[in-house]
Amino acid sequence: MIENLHQNTGKTLQQWMDLVQKENLPKYGEIVKFLKEQHALTHGFANLVALKAKGSDVGSVPNQADLIRQQYQGKEHFKLLYEKLVTEIQKLESDIEIAPKRLMCVSDGKSSLPPYNPLSKLALKPALT
Template sequence: MDDAAQTMIENLQKNTGKSLEEWIEIVKKQKLEKHGEILKFLKGEHGFTHGFANLIAHKTLKSDSGSADDLDTLVQEQYKGKEHFLALYESIKKEIESFGNDIEFAPKKAYVSVRRKKQFAMIIPATKSRMEIGLNLKGQEPEGILEIDSKTNGMCSHKINLTGPDHWNDEVKGWLLKAYEGAG
């Protein structure tokens, strides 16, 4: 488990008086099976912030890298029916790894979070015809292929849509590098 998740778990106990395990049991008693349902329940019924609700949802569903037994399996599951994007994912990952040795890839159920000191990118096999790269570039005006991201609940400020390997180019690589540099 990474340091940030461990700190959140410790703060959860301090802030609520209940442990992560107790919150997981509370959620399980509600028989909620979807991530969004758990978020809605914890935020609405218990006043949780998105971050704490998200942590509990992932731990309950075992859908984060810290809960999964096999990280490769999480990534493979993301690309079921979208296998043609796996080579593109590997190219993106290899490029990001070349930026430095302080990068962590944290697969979740539906995306891979990419962190330095904080998350700077998300790699998302969005549909059968589109991958998204979410980027944290606060204050950056959209330009070229860079768009404002309105879907990830503030987890990323911008996104780039890729429909195939021909869209993987120097402009995309440049935005990834800028996001990485901003996360240091």
């Protein structure tokens, strides 16, 4: 997808990240909106640039477990639910990839499973659309 970004837009990922950094947009959603509205990027490309610019994708951290630890900091009781969900999901399909982000966890495979995030000590929110 990174190579497609360059081929389709004429700018490298680093050039897009530099542009985003100059805008000083603090939130992921603001970055995506800016890229889509001001530069006509598709949602997929805007999402890629935003995640990379924020360093909140699994590829931007040296240890995937750090993202999980951050998600459940102060909400450790939900981590047990996360671990159980991952175990059960992987029983359903062996090719599902669990992709933690800074604030949520998504799965990718043949099944379309909703992302979710631990909002607080008492709430786990599925991101249903």
